[in-house]
Amino acid sequence: xxxxxxxxxxxxxxxxxxxxxxxxxxxxxxxxxxxxxxxxxxxxxxxxxxxxxxxxxxxxxxxxxxxxxxxxxxxxxxxxxxxxxxxxxxxxxxxxxxxxxxxxxxxxxxxxxxxxxxxxxxxxxxxxxxxxxxxxxxxxxxxxxxxxxxxxxxxxxxxxxxxxxxxxxxxxxxxxxxxxxxxxxxxxxxxxxxxxxxxxxxxxxxxxxxxxxxxxxxxxxxxxxxxxxxxxxxxxxxxxxxxxxxxxxxx
Amino acid sequence: xxxxxxxxxxxxxxxxxxxxxxxxxxxxxxxxxxxxxxxxxxxxxxxxxxxxxxxxxxxxxxxxxxxxxxxxxxxxxxxxxxxxxxxxxxxxxxxxxxxxxxxxxxxxxxxxxxxxxxxxxxxxxxxxxxxxxxxxxxxxxxxxxxxxxxxxxxxxxxxxxxxxxxxxxxxxxxxxxxxxxxxxxxxxxxxxxxxxxxxxxxxxxxxxxxxxxxxxxxxxxxxxxxxxxxxxxxxxxxxxxxxxxxxxxxx
Numbered sequence: 001x002x003x004x005x006x007x008x009x010x011x012x013x014x015x016x017x018x019x020x021x022x023x024x025x026x027x028x029x030x031x032x033x034x035x036x037x038x039x040x041x042x043x044x045x046x047x048x049x050x051x052x053x054x055x056x057x058x059x060x061x062x063x064x065x066x067x068x069x070x071x072x073x074x075x076x077x078x079x080x081x082x083x084x085x086x087x088x089x090x091x092x093x094x095x096x097x098x099x100x101x102x103x104x105x106x107x108x109x110x111x112x113x114x115x116x117x118x119x120x121x122x123x124x125x126x127x128x129x130x131x132x133x134x135x136x137x138x139x140x141x142x143x144x145x146x147x148x149x150x151x152x153x154x155x156x157x158x159x160x161x162x163x164x165x166x167x168x169x170x171x172x173x174x175x176x177x178x179x180x181x182x183x184x185x186x187x188x189x190x191x192x193x194x195x196x197x198x199x200x201x202x203x204x205x206x207x208x209x210x211x212x213x214x215x216x217x218x219x220x221x222x223x224x225x226x227x228x229x230x231x232x233x234x235x236x237x238x239x240x241x242x243x244x245x246x247x248x249x250x251x
Numbered sequence: 252x253x254x255x256x257x258x259x260x261x262x263x264x265x266x267x268x269x270x271x272x273x274x275x276x277x278x279x280x281x282x283x284x285x286x287x288x289x290x291x292x293x294x295x296x297x298x299x300x301x302x303x304x305x306x307x308x309x310x311x312x313x314x315x316x317x318x319x320x321x322x323x324x325x326x327x328x329x330x331x332x333x334x335x336x337x338x339x340x341x342x343x344x345x346x347x348x349x350x351x352x353x354x355x356x357x358x359x360x361x362x363x364x365x366x367x368x369x370x371x372x373x374x375x376x377x378x379x380x381x382x383x384x385x386x387x388x389x390x391x392x393x394x395x396x397x398x399x400x401x402x403x404x405x406x407x408x409x410x411x412x413x414x415x416x417x418x419x420x421x422x423x424x425x426x427x428x429x430x431x432x433x434x435x436x437x438x439x440x441x442x443x444x445x446x447x448x449x450x451x452x453x454x455x456x457x458x459x460x461x462x463x464x465x466x467x468x469x470x471x472x473x474x475x476x477x478x479x480x481x482x483x484x485x486x487x488x489x490x491x492x493x494x495x496x497x498x499x500x501x502x
Contacts, residue, residue, distance in 0.1 A: 007396045021280070025386040029275035083401035083433065113395055113402040122399035125477040133393040135276040135469060141392050142384040144364055145258045148373035150334035151364040155406035155434065182334065183406065218386060226376040 003096035005124040006103050007111050008034050009136020010051050012218045014108035015191075016243065022054050025137040025218040033134060035059035037103040038069060039095040041120050043078065045070040047107050069095065073116050082116040089123040096129050108244070110138045114156065114188065139217050139246050140186055146224035147184070147212030149250035154184035162193065168204045175205050175249055184250040194239040197247065205229045205249065212248040215239060254347035256375040257354045258362050259285050260387020261302050263469045265359035266442075267494065273305050276388040276469040284385060286310035288354040289320060290346040292371050294329065296321040298358055320346065324367050333367040340374040347380050359495070361389045365407065365439065390468050390497050391437055397475035398435070398463030400501035405435035413444065419455045426456050426500055435501040445490040448498065456480045456500065463499040466490060 009030065013019045022031065034055045042048040048070055052061065061068075071092050073082070096102045104111045104120050110133070111117035124131050140156050160170045174185040189197045194215075201211055212226035225237045226248075239245055260281065264270045273282065285306050293299040299321055303312065312319075322343050324333070347353045355362045355371050361384070362368035375382050391407050411421045425436040440448045445466075452462055463477035476488045477499075490496055 023278060024280035025278050027274060027276050027278050029272070083403050110392055110396045112399070113392055115402070117396075118399050118402055121397065122477070125399055131397050131399075131475045131477075132473060133397040133465075133468070133475070135386075135388045135393070137386045138389060138392045141361055141364055141389045142386070145361045145368070146372065146382050146384040148363070148369050148376055148382075151366070151369055152334050152409045153407065156404065157434075158403045183408075214384075217384070222383060224382045224384070226373070226382075
């Protein structure tokens, strides 16, 4: 009898200065399953151990932290992205073939969504394993709901280019798509470029385009803003360069 | 001092024959906030009362169920969709202007995501209210993670047309977009058309296109499948016409 691959979400406070209690954003059901897993495939073993330590404070872990079997996804998968379909992850699922349940976890949020992990999920399906996604925080969807933008037709496009000209060009492309089709366009940026991104957005987008940001989701300090760029300019809303932020453009 | 608009997710078992315990898919933090709210804007008052009754079994409600103030979104917003920007929902937020926190809730999952509610969120931003999205189950993202398809670039496009010719045309359009750009395309269908949808997909898509389905998410009976359409045909995977299902196409 083969094991199950559980997709285990992680809290969104990774790398943040403040932390939120796990019970704030993790269902009991998710924490219970996580505490019973001994075998993991992860983005980073160190941060996974830190997360499991927090899980253990809520539910006793099935084995001591030092006895957890953690396998890291290779660096190429982090760097190039995990959506090309050219990484065969089946060997990482050997424990599942041996009958153990396995957890897949990333640094923050849902594995395989805006994060590596899809190669492992594909491999699980190819091996005929049961795949069970567990509920937890997903910054993209929290941001979308809080934006007031169209949630019945939306796209997440990952990162936009960092060079000023290419970035402005890409943002105009996304704006044009959002205005023409009504499809909300979501994207992310590394936090240290938040203020630069906001500046480019306000310089580039049309006055009546609606822009939304969601920063520090699930933290007490979470901030969600949404308005036309014209109004953004008159409101003194600011972002900092340390807090994870999701951006959305729509009409 | 104005109140906050909380976006309160609901469990995904709405309309399902089996139910999952709330703690399976709802964080303590979300249930606690929900139990403290007396003012609600909802898709349907009856199902909201049923949900709040379940919340009350986990956390005592701040007022008896009969004293809850529930305001329904008008029927036009359900029917036509809530993304056109032509429904002014500000009057529904009067309690928040009077200093009370307000909850926004839909039948299942996250309000304003593949469900009505965005007009209320926009109105909250226009009124300068704080908007706080709470963590809970979101079928689209659970399905995406479990699909093994590209989670770094994806779109949700709502429902596809129900007429056979238009449906096949739209599915070919989505397939072409997914194959060309690598952007995973997610969509939903009313459960009683699940088997018809699957049949059309298997007849319409190319052999090597990857098709994923996720049914009954968060239930013990949840089923997630993902493979090329060629392999789908040889595996005897079936859907039933009663369980909510998310579909995804990718490469």
